[in-house]
Each structure stands twice: as structure tokens, then as C-alpha cells.
Amino acid sequence: MKRPTAAEEAANGNVAAFSLFVLGTGGHERPGVRTSKPSSLARVGKCRAPVTISPEPDLSAVFDEIPEPSATPGASAARDRVPQLAPSPVRRRVRIHRLAALTASSVWLLIHLAIYGVRIDIHELPELYVVVQVALPFMLAAASLSVAMSSGKLGLGSRIGLVTRLSILGPLAFCLIAIGAPSPYVPAPGAASLLGSLVCFDITVAWTAVPLACAALALSGAFASGARWRSALLGAAVGLFAAATMNLHCSNVAPLHVVLGHGLPVIVATVLGAIALGHRTRA
Numbered sequence: 001m002k003r004p005t006a007a008e009e010a011a012n013g014n015v016a017a018f019s020l021f022v023l024g025t026g027g028h029e030r031p032g033v034r035t036s037k038p039s040s041l042a043r044v045g046k047c048r049a050p051v052t053i054s055p056e057p058d059l060s061a062v063f064d065e066i067p068e069p070s071a072t073p074g075a076s077a078a079r080d081r082v083p084q085l086a087p088s089p090v091r092r093r094v095r096i097h098r099l100a101a102l103t104a105s106s107v108w109l110l111i112h113l114a115i116y117g118v119r120i121d122i123h124e125l126p127e128l129y130v131v132v133q134v135a136l137p138f139m140l141a142a143a144s145l146s147v148a149m150s151s152g153k154l155g156l157g158s159r160i161g162l163v164t165r166l167s168i169l170g171p172l173a174f175c176l177i178a179i180g181a182p183s184p185y186v187p188a189p190g191a192a193s194l195l196g197s198l199v200c201f202d203i204t205v206a207w208t209a210v211p212l213a214c215a216a217l218a219l220s221g222a223f224a225s226g227a228r229w230r231s232a233l234l235g236a237a238v239g240l241f242a243a244a245t246m247n248l249h250c251s252n253v254a255p256l257h258v259v260l261g262h263g264l265p266v267i268v269a270t271v272l273g274a275i276a277l278g279h280r281t282r283a
Helices: 004-026 041-045 060-064 075-080 087-114 125-147 160-180 194-218 225-250 253-281
Strands: none
Touching: 075 253, 087 194, 125 160, 125 225, 160 225, 160 253, 194 225, 194 253, 225 253
8 A cells, every 4th residue: 555645644643633623713803812922001001000190289378478559568678669868968968069169249339339330321222232242141051051060861961062162152252242233322432442342342351350269179189080061151151141240240342342352261261261261070
């Protein structure tokens, strides 16, 4: 008898196994048998640890510390407020000295005007002449004094351009007005003499001496910047006050006399202010 080969034995074994499977199941798949593996997520759900949630913190105490915007400021606001400091006694003393210097200068001019008297032709002069020769120099002098003494935004005084222009244009404007303003009447013969002009020049310069001395005493180290020009403007203001007062006293309407006797002292006071006051007022 011929012995079967290995290939034949393997084929017979497969046939037998298939026959047993068919006979055992009856040609149908057994119920309850699953053909797929269980999901891995199912195993994760079984091994997960319980999750614990911490209780919410109580924030009421934290919110109570926040101030109410519409509430009335209490003790904390009063504590945080900048304390009110008493004014410096040095500053008060400086203000008193400056006020005394201004008062003394004004009284000096008023006393001399009272002694010498107001010009006799004041009622005969046209209003325009009085405004141009008397009122306008007084207003220009007041403006120059205000600009020279202004502390400015940072305590450094007014802009140096404004100070410079007023220092030059103030005295120059007075002299130009004296020359260009028409005379209210024909001047008397010899009204423009050099001697008469020299007399008014001496008196007007003397009227500027005391105000300049008062400024030197009261404004020591007062100008932190632009001391030279601010001092010149201060001298111009003093000269304009004196010249306007002289125009209110002197009845000579000759243009040359007004320029030399009244206007030249304004230039002299400006130069004296720049030289003499410049050293005293420099901080």
C-alpha cells in the first residue's frame, strides 16, 4: 500500500477539521461569541481614580477691601492727602522787600511831581497828545516791569525773546514818539536849547536813581536766567516811569528837547540796569 505524502496528510487534516466544525455548529455561528476584541477605553474607565473638586474660596473679604468709588472719602483719603505746609518765611520776607521797593519808588516820583507841579498847559493840550506822551509811556513802563518781574512757567522768567524786544523797543519807541508826535502848538524861541534839555536830563536821571537803588537792594539773586536782559528791561521800565512823569511836568513841546531831556534818560537807565543791576540780580 502506498504511503500518503506530507501534502496529502495536511489537506486531509484540514478537511476533517472543517467537517467537525460544520457538524458541531450546524452551519451556524454560536450565539454569544464575539468576533472583536473589547475596547481599550472600557478598561480605562474601570481603572480611573475618583475626581475630587475643592470648594470655592470665599472672596467676600477680598472684595470688602476695595473702596467704593461713590463713597465719601474717609480716614484713608485724609491720610493720603498731601499735607498743607506753611508758607516759607523767606519767601514772605522777599515779597515784603519787593513791595517796599515798589512803594518807595512810586512815592519818590509822586513827591517830586508834587514839588515840581504838573505842567501849566495840561488843560490846553489835545487829548491825543496827552495819551501819546503821558499815558502810553506809563502803560509801556508797566508792561515792561511786569515782564521783567514775571517768574514764568518754571521760575525762569518770561521768554528771552520777549524780554530782549521790550528792552530795545521800549526806549526806542519813546524817542520815536517824541520826534514824530506833532507839537500841539508852536514852541517858544529857544525851547530846544541844549541847556534846557540838560536840566530836564539831570532831573529825570535823578528820578531814576532811587528806584534803581531800591531794585538793587530788593532783587539780589532774583533772576535765575537772562539776568542781564531782565535787568535791562527793569531799568527801561524805571526810565519810562521817570520820563512819563517828566512829560507830565515839563511844558516844553519841542521834539528835540523831549528826546534829549526826557528820552535819553530812558536809554541811560536801561544801560545802568543791564550793567549795575545785572550783577546784583544774577542768581
